[in-house]
Amino acid sequence: MEPIYTYPKTLIDVPLHYCPGCTHGIIHRLIAEIVDEMDIGKETIGIASVGCSCFNYDYFNFDMVATAHGRAPATATGVKRVHPDCLVFTYQGDGDLASIGTAEIIHAAVRGEKISVIFVNNGIYGMTGGQMAPTSLPGMKASTAPYGRKVESSGYPIKMTEMLALQDGCVYAERTKISSVGSIAKTKKAIRKSFELQSAGKGFSIIEILSTCPTNWGMEPLDSIQWMEQNMEAYYPVGVIKDLEGGGKE
Numbered sequence: 001m002e003p004i005y006t007y008p009k010t011l012i013d014v015p016l017h018y019c020p021g022c023t024h025g026i027i028h029r030l031i032a033e034i035v036d037e038m039d040i041g042k043e044t045i046g047i048a049s050v051g052c053s054c055f056n057y058d059y060f061n062f063d064m065v066a067t068a069h070g071r072a073p074a075t076a077t078g079v080k081r082v083h084p085d086c087l088v089f090t091y092q093g094d095g096d097l098a099s100i101g102t103a104e105i106i107h108a109a110v111r112g113e114k115i116s117v118i119f120v121n122n123g124i125y126g127m128t129g130g131q132m133a134p135t136s137l138p139g140m141k142a143s144t145a146p147y148g149r150k151v152e153s154s155g156y157p158i159k160m161t162e163m164l165a166l167q168d169g170c171v172y173a174e175r176t177k178i179s180s181v182g183s184i185a186k187t188k189k190a191i192r193k194s195f196e197l198q199s200a201g202k203g204f205s206i207i208e209i210l211s212t213c214p215t216n217w218g219m220e221p222l223d224s225i226q227w228m229e230q231n232m233e234a235y236y237p238v239g240v241i242k243d244l245e246g247g248g249k250e
């Protein structure tokens with residue numbers, strides 16, 4: 001019998017610490033599959049940020065660097081400049097990338113650093129107990145916004161990927177989601193494209209992945225996927241936002 005699936009070589013086969021229904025594990029698997037398919041395990045260096053995924057260096061079977069909250073793009077800049085032949089990616093939540101790390105990510109894009117950014121947007125601070133993030137939707141409940149985010153006092157959710165795509169140093173920006181077999185396949189294609197662009201010596205690219213946080217959203221995993229598609233996707237439309245290399249929509 002032909003095996004139809006084998007566990008990725010670059011993903012360590014251990015139980016993950018994530019909550020039931022969390023999508024971080026799926027995204028880890030996609031990254032490991034791509035690294036295996038491109039056969040770049042020895043040249044890959046991931047930057048683990050601070051958030052629920054901060055222990056992902058225990059799960060990937062390639063080099064990982066742990067960095068301070070929000071500083072993954074700065075660390076990735078140094079690593080990539082010292083090791084230009086390596087594939088360097090950051091793995092960041094929306095609290096990490098869109099809040100404390102806003103300056104780092106914008107300037108990495110402006111400088112056109114040749115790094116891939118995996119931006120996991122679940123609209124909330126997961127690790128610390130569900131506080132409101134800059135990406136939380138209007139009306140979305142959080143532990144720091146028990147009646148829901150009020151635009152009058154907290155402003156509007158920030159569209160980081162659109163903002164980064166405006167920077168000349170950014171060659172590719174796409175938003176995807178983790179909700180179904182099809183959307184997971186599209187997410188894999190997007191991450192692969194980002195890695196391939198970097199391998200070809202091109203500049204900064206970002207893949208934003210709309211995700212869920214059943215625990216802090218207070219929902220069952222399947223309900224949270226439905227909520228994400230009905231609410232988050234309406235505010236953060238999925239699709240290619242910028243593709244300088246492929247001639248797509250800018």
Ligand SMILES: Cc1ncc(C[n+]2csc(CCOP(=O)(O)OP(=O)(O)O)c2C)c(N)n1
Binds near residue numbers: 053122125
């Ligand atoms: C300098 C600093 N400030 C604050 C924190 C507390 N903190 C840890 S994780 C986190 C937010 C993480 O949210 P996100 O990036 O969205 O990732 P998630 O946990 O949702 O995957 C915060 C505020 C910290 N660790 N370091």
